[in-house]
Amino acid sequence: MYNLFDIEELQTLQDQFSQAMHVAALITLPDGTPVTRPSGFTRLCHDVIRATEIGNANCMRSDAAFGVVNPDGPIVHRCLSCGLWDAGANISAGEHHVANWLIGQVRNEAQDESEMRAYARTIGADEDAFMSAYHDVPEMSVEQFNRIAQLLYTVAKQLSHSAHQNLLKARHIEERKLIEAALRESDQRFRRVLQDVASVAIQGYRADGTVTFWNDACLDLYGYSASEAVGANLLDLIILPEHRDQVAREVRQMVETGVVLKPGELRLKRKDGTPIDVYSSHTIVHLPGREPELFCLDVDISQRVRDQTRIVELLQEKETLLKEVHHRVKNNMNTMVSLLSLQAGTLHDPDAVAALNDARSRFGTMEVLYDQLYRAEAHGTGRVSEYLSRLVSQVVGLFPAASRVRVQLISEEGHAVDQAGQAPEIPDLVSIDVKRLSTLGLIINELVTNAMKYGIGDRPEGTVTVCAGFPAGSVMVSVEDDGPGMPLPAHPGDHPAGFGLTMVEALTEQLGGTITFEPGADPPGSGTRAVLTFPA
Known part of the structure; x- marks a missing residue:
């Protein structure tokens, strides 16, 4: 009631x-406890009857x-204490009975004075004083009192409606207070958690860039304390000048669309102006009655960026060193070939x-390989086709009959190019590691050398x-000549x-891998064909 x-x-x-x-009028609680002060109370009721213990108890009863809920109209009957006429109407808030409005303390022509005197004696009041006060009680017809009671009922109904509205408002206010308290508690807990994250710098800011939150990790990362950052503009604090317009547009876009930027690497700046590399993520928090608050979570990746830069530098140094090594090995091989040629020229x-x-040819095989590696971008692998094209030309060129020989290289697709004494290019399909490429070169050197010799x-x-x-998952290379052929093994599988x-x-x-030797195919039965197959 009081609320x-x-x-x-x-x-x-x-x-x-x-x-x-x-x-007379009085508003009470449903149990009869007064809420208001009495209005227009008669001397009989206020000073005489209620002044006695029995009379006061009867008045309260x-x-x-009169407070019984009656939705159809007022309750009108004689007072249960001294018999004067009273009326009452209840006041409700929804389904809750909250108060009674009582009126009355009037008499009419039907009142019996002898009953009044008897009641005075019953409650222990002075009979003369009782009757003197009784004669001062207003007299009113039953019809008039009923009209006043009906008006009371109408006013009470209006008060009940107001009470219901006030109750709903009070509940709404209370619920809102509870929600706001819960939100405050949640927000405080949320910010405490963010504040204690030591490895992630977290900033909260509004759409215009004004900083609202700045955890301790931001001090370590950017050099600004919370007292310096909160209230300042985030763009001025940590965004590089050349990026501020773009970042401002991106912030507005996030607020307007509700779609945050994808996480990614950024270069920001510290308080002293030095750049710092971070991995940045974003989120937007929406709270009732507040403008959106954006949060940025930054992880320092400066060391990783420095490590990556150093790795690239070391790889470049390694590439340079490998190229130099390949170049020197190639030159050494070339020197060995030249020395062997000079030595062969002195022998009879x-x-x-x-x-x-033969030894010179094998050194030449290595020379071709290291020359290819020196020129290649990837020094750990080599292209089979490029190596074979150059190697075959080199081996054939060691023989005096090179100018009379037609070298034919055929790719998997069946394309062939004939060129006397010089091998054409084979389409580049497969690359293998250097160790296996070297082994392949030695094998092809021996097979082409045998083809030229015999x-x-x-x-x-x-x-x-x-x-x-290049069938799936493997490399197949064949070397074939159209000569008289070499003696083949008597038993299959023998070499x-x-x-x-x-x-x-x-x-x-x-x-x-495997290698087989068989008669040539063009013309059938002539020459020798060696077929090498190994995993790619």
């Missing part, structure tokens, strides 16, 4: 009603009886000259065909004898 009405305003309304209608024994030429020999002309194929071919077999095992 629904201004009691003093009710008192004023009650006083005015009492004066206008010439009736009567007041409570054909077998010794042939042995030196397939071409002293003939006026001939053809050496190298075919590179021809000789140091060179023994070395070829051992190198093939290192590649995890």
